Amino acid sequence: MSNSVVEIVFAPQQPAPSGVHSADLSLFCKILDTPPANKWLGCLRSVLDAQSPISRHVLKREKVPGRFSGIPGCEKTTADLAYLINQCVEKINAYQANTIPLEANARADQKLLNELHKYFEILRGPCMEPAAFFAAAPDSIREALEDFNLYIHEYEGHLNSRNPGDDAAVDITFLNECTRPPMSPEDYRYFDVRREFGGLYLHYMEVGKPLLSVFEDKDEVIGLHNIRPLEHVSASFDIYLGESTKYRYDLDFRMRFHRWIRSLDLDPLDPKLCIGFVKIGQVIPDNRFAGMSRIQFLEYFSNFLTLKRIVVH
DSSP states (O other): OOOOEEEEEEEOOSSOOTTSOSSOEEEEEEEOOSHHHHHHHHHHHHHHHTTOOBOEEEETTEEEEBEEESSTTOOOOHHHHHHHHHHHHHHHHHHSTTSSOOOOOTTOOHHHHHHHHHHHHHHHOOSSSOOHHHHHSOHHHHHHHHHHHHHHHHHHHHHHOSSTTTTOEEEEOBSSOOOOOBOOHHHHTTEESOOOTTEEEEOOOSSSBOHHHHHHHTOSSSOGGGBOOOOBOOSOEEEEOSOOSTTTTOHHHHHHHHHHHHHTTOOTTOGGGOOSEEEEEEEOOOGGGTTOOHHHHHHHHTTOOEEEEEEEO
């Protein structure tokens, strides 16, 4: 069995808030001994050895490594998200006029977000075979297009969240990844729609949407060719700090989901559809957080929203 532990270190805000220790906060994560987790660990070691940078995301008013969502202190209003999306649109259209002829607004619904996301899919193209626009664009425009996608998904999370923190997570994605092994039949059995608090999950590093997201977003504009399963393992991963999804994805949901999949002439039991998420590890609970509820942990963690380093032990 695997004995690997990954330490993810977060630095405190400066100065540290009253009552919060000024030392770094380390989350120690036990890595599962499964084929996809072992592939992921190999990819992680590679990017750490290569000192690949972690992609940066807007937190409050500045970009920081990692993407923090659903955690107290990092919330954005729909007006904030519309502004950020439209900033990206302006940059892209200044580079090539009328490339994205839509704008977001503070009252956007899922339909508008789906239409906006369609432009990302067209302009970005698959990760391994970029579209002509993305391939020719300078780095600043590529970054704007990638941010455009992330802000759309953050807006979607805002629309779909029932309570603050329900889908809290830290997404850690690496730039310039060279090693991305393909999914193989032995990996398919590890997909599950459920996610649990403190779980580490493979990050969806494809351009398009997986079936579960298309169904939940009621996305009718994506087109079958842009519905993509997770086809490759990468070093990127998510720390899920939200509510358990076991009640959200109940029997009624699964029946409706399966009916919809069959309406696409697909078999909901086909493992190659890669439905759901792949768990690769679990944050190890310890005495520092004894007695804390999930919400109390998020309140405490909100004082450490600076990703500092990742170490494999």
